[in-house]
Amino acid sequence: MSTSTVFLFGHGSGDLVEALLSSAATIRELHDMLAKVGIEVGDDTHIFVDDADEPLPLNPGHVLGSLKDGTRIHVTRCRRVAATVNFLEHSDEHRFPPGTSVRSVKEWAVRKFKLDPKDAAEHVLQLCNSSKRPSSDTTLQELTDNRVCAVCFDLVPEKRVEG
Known part of the structure; x- marks a missing residue:
């Protein structure tokens, strides 16, 4: 076996x-x-x-x-994890299974906010009210405390170019 x-x-x-x-x-x-x-x-x-x-x-x-x-x-304990994504003045939420990757959440957000593929490639998900940017293969379960079945992201430019 x-x-x-x-x-x-x-x-x-x-x-x-x-x-x-x-x-x-x-x-x-x-x-x-x-x-x-x-x-x-x-x-x-x-x-x-x-x-x-x-x-x-x-x-x-x-x-x-x-x-x-x-x-x-x-x-x-989370059957679903509510992922909120903020982009510019827009915000939306979707409930995902806990094994969903950050990559999949970003793909959903890109479709939801109708981002151009070139613009999408230059953006990443960052945890709300922080500077933490989880890797794309991190699962939503890893970002919850297993009591609150929710996570919040801001869709932000990967690099800010000043000039």
């Missing part, structure tokens, strides 16, 4: 835990693995694989399916 290296991300801890799961792993086996590494799963917990739109079913016998090396498994 083959195994895959997966990364477990639990409850806004900020740490990814590397684990091995068999290709035929069930929800029960995943729960056992999560308990083994200290990630709690309760009635208010949802488990997402990568950027899936829906959490895994609760059925303990359900087979996870074809996991591949590098799969991220998100354990969170």
Whole structure:
């Protein structure tokens, strides 16, 4: 039976835990693995694989399916994360699954605000009221505290040229 290296991300801890799961792993086996590494799963917990739109079913016998090396498994209380994006005088919000990347949020914002592709390439998402610019592969779950299922971004120029 083959195994895959997966990364477990639990409850806004900020740490990814590397684990091995068999290709035929069930929800029960995943729960056992999560308990083994200290990630709690309760009635208010949802488990997402990568950027899936829906959490895994609760059925303990359900087979996870074809996991591949590098799969991220998100354990969170947030079924959706409300991402607000501000651009110039405009603001809009969309609810994403917690495994959604910052890159995907930016792509949504570019479409929503109808930015020209050249202009879009020169802009990045920056956390509101800060100078922090998360990398494009950061997931929304990593930016929440797992109690408030929301994150705010400003779409800003990557470099400001004065002159």
